[in-house]
Amino acid sequence: MTVNPPDIPGVVISRLPVYARALALLRAEGREVVSSQELGQELGVTPAQIRKDLSYFGRFGKQGRGYNVGLLLDQLRTILGLDREWRLALVGVGRLGQAILGYGGFSPQGFKVVRAFDSDPARIGTAIDHLIVEDVADLEESLRNDPVDIGIVAVPGDYAQEVIDTLVASGVQSILNYAPIVSRVPAGVHLKQIDPVLELQSMTYHLKRLQDQGGQDALSSGKA
Template sequence: MATNEAPDIVVGRLPIYLRALTIMAEEGQEITSSQELSKKLGISSAQIRKDLSHFGEFGKQGTGYEIAYLRDQLKRILHVERTWPVALVGYGDLGTALANYAGFAPKGFEIVAVFDSAQDKVGQQIAGKEVLDLTEFPAVVRERDIKVAIVAVPSSAAQEVAGILVESGIKAILNYAPINISVPAEVQVQYIDPAAHLQHMTYYLE
């Protein structure tokens, strides 16, 4: 049922649906509707139904969506019914916060290796892992079959780090540095841009 034709912008909404469904399931709710999801998420119910229709027939006319079923289907579609090992580059304040972040495990990700190029950081322990020298990145990524990496280095180093990641076979990069990085088309990049979220909200403020 799943196709590769869904626009990227639709794919980007699936994690938002998955988050809402996961919370509802944890609260013991069994059935929802596109109308209820719409109210929770600020996305029109027509849009939600259209988005989901790219991937299959999940709702039943008149009864809505089975939450646990739709949640599991979205996990499958997003490939997070498994846990992805993740490499983290940058052991500064942000890297430390990310290594300790509790939000990855429930969503299918585990930071398994932390890298930095500063020799005074290499060898330190963080969240049960040793900080490794960035020169070890290619070998570790190959050995542990890591495809996903997080970049938490200063802007001035982000492009060079991205190059090392790509050469090592990383296929998905989450970039916290406030600059655009250039990678080959087959490598996914997403940006954490807190200022964009703030701008979204100031639209509504006087």
């Protein structure tokens, strides 16, 4: 039985790591069984959504008895490839790049930044967090000689598309982009965007409505 069916919607895939993280917390607390209701409440997702998402990958849990926490977590980790180590190359070691290198969340999850590149002559050749910074001009050749799984782009917006194109030309098929640009990759390459402004801009929709409602309420009570 395969657990890798071909056409899973991207939004479903992107929810699985969230489920895996919640399950890992439950396991750390010693919990053995969890219901879709409880998991949903924890994550702000409906129980039906969780059951539907998981149903893409086979049958988990028994009707009315909930999920076995450890078993479901192990299966999700296998499905997502979290049971192996992945090699990352970081391009850009300015303030943001250095914060990424110092970020404690990658390594425990099997994501190792094994290469770092920059264009600043003052940084090239220096050691940051055990990595010797390489010249970004050598990016393609360097990654062809010693490939990585994932590229992280932490350069200013003006240079980001060029770096992304070079990563793709070097054979990198997964890219995490921190630069605030609408970037393009060819079909088959997966790009995820870390973009705090887009997140903020979808929150202001709600803030604006709150403030406008506040204004309207004030107006209504003034009329009453």
